[in-house]
Ligand SMILES: Nc1ncnc2c1ncn2[C@@H]1O[C@H](COP(=O)(O)OP(=O)(O)O)[C@@H](O)[C@H]1O
């Protein structure tokens with residue numbers, strides 16, 4: 001299912017006048033496509049993710065999932081869309097301290113009415129956490145926590161995967177592993193994936209890259225346009 | 241309650257501490273309730289066992305409240321009250337404090353001169369005095385025979401013995417009466433009018449409790465302590481869950497971002513409070529029941545459904561109210577804060 005953001009405008013009240021966080025921002029992500037969003041700090045990357053994830057309502061513009069405008073719905077209906085169509089991966093993984101890795105996933109399972117433990121195990125296996133299902137966040141490394149976060153986001157079988165700075169708390173190698181995992185999962189689960197990152201190193205793993213500046217989105221570029229010198233890795237599918 | 245139960249297990253130290261505090265508060269409230277009830281009975285159980293619904297006492301001078309200890313009425317008041325419209329029957333009531341001696345045992349007692357079934361120089365005593373029927377006893381200088389044993393009641397913390405009114409006059413060395421027992425007709429005149437016409441105050445049995453020396457002050461101060469304990473309990477529970485909910489803020493924002501509704505989080509948080517409260521209060525009430533059963537062998541103490549379940553219910557109610565006010569804020573958590581804090 002396609003995620004389509006159209007002419008989004010988002011304002012934050014700031015003293016007498018409003019601060020423009022998004023200004024005619026637009027983005028289209030097809031199912032099975034991973035789009036990276038980069039840009040300087042304060043350029044509106046997180047705001048774009050927040051609007052796409054129905055955490056805030058834009059002043060104008062629309063968010064469409066599979067063609068349906070979901071941004072204008074009631075708060076309860078938006079909660080439901082977040083539960084059933086959207087998966088979030090947060091900057092610091094943001095796992096709940098009291099829950100084991102397995103329970104982080106089962107919480108989502110119970111919220112969407114599919115508390116399937118076999119599915120949770122399968123996803124934890126998929127992200128390489130076999131044998132660590134019963135550890136709590138403080139017993140996991142930063143990279144492992146981030147991978148639990150990825151598995152948790154998939155537990156509700158989302159159509160849209162929204163990822164906020166997944167590598168910022170990780171070293172280069174772990175960061176690359178997580179980005180590679182996100183790419184693979186996007187292909188396997190056919191999610192429309194948006195990854196906010198200012199790690200230009202991993203942009204080659206994205207299908208498209210959008211750069212933001214002052215709340216505006218650039219025209220999407222394929223990564224070889226942005227970084228012509230970088231050679232695609234072996235597992236990279238051929239581009240049209 | 242998916243998160244609630246896991247949080248309880250994970251932060252069990254903190255919740256055990258709260259549970260222990262709730263448990264101790266409940267223990268105190270239940271013990272005080274049993275004691276209040278026990279002291280009340282020691283003070284007025286003989287009044288609640290009076291054979292009539294109403295009792296007339298001497299109207300005290302000025303605006304002061306009537307008191308059994310100060311009430312004295314001429315004997316003819318019985319007839320004058322009996323002649324009032326709305327009065328079906330009037331019987332003399334004498335109450336005095338005296339000393340009962342049986343063999344080498346002596347005990348202070350309250351003497352009630354109301355029992356017209358007793359012959360002159362006969363006395364009916366409660367079991368607890370340990371005197372067998374037929375025994376000769378001395379009561380206020382009079383030699384009496386124990387005619388019957390039973391009816392454990394007390395008045396002003398003294399066990400009550402019963403005599404006929406004639407015998408009572410001799411024991412109390414008094415020409416007058418303490419009061420008059422009144423049986424009113426089914427459709428009675430205003431008791432206040434009956435009192436005004438005869439220079440008395442007509443009270444119901446329950447209102448007459450306050451005319452027993454010390455009863456109102458005793459019950460009032462114990463009740464005030466219980467109310468304070470309930471208020472403190474609500475505040476303690478409220479304070480705990482306020483801090484707890486604030487600490488959980490970031491977690492709650494994440495769960496909201498993942499699509500949990502406000503109602504889901506509220507139910508989860510209230511369920512958690514209910515579990516802690518239920519465990520804490522039931523433990524406390526059980527301990528208080530055990531202690532009360534031991535204590536009532538030595539002090540006036542009542543353990544029954546009312547003295548245990550009513551304070552238990554009150555504790556749970558005030559606790560849930562305190563928690564509800566505190567955890568309401570889970571509904572105001574902004575899921576936006578789950579995204580990398582931009583400022
Ligand atoms: N909750 C907020 N309230 C007010 N202003 C905000 C808030 N969040 C972000 N902003 C402002 O909006 C602009 C865009 O921020 P953000 O989307 O977080 O950028 P980025 O993620 O690219 O760093 C910045 O100027 C930021 O200060």
Ligand SMILES: [Mg+2]
Pocket residue numbers: 045046047580581582
């Ligand atoms: Mg940001």
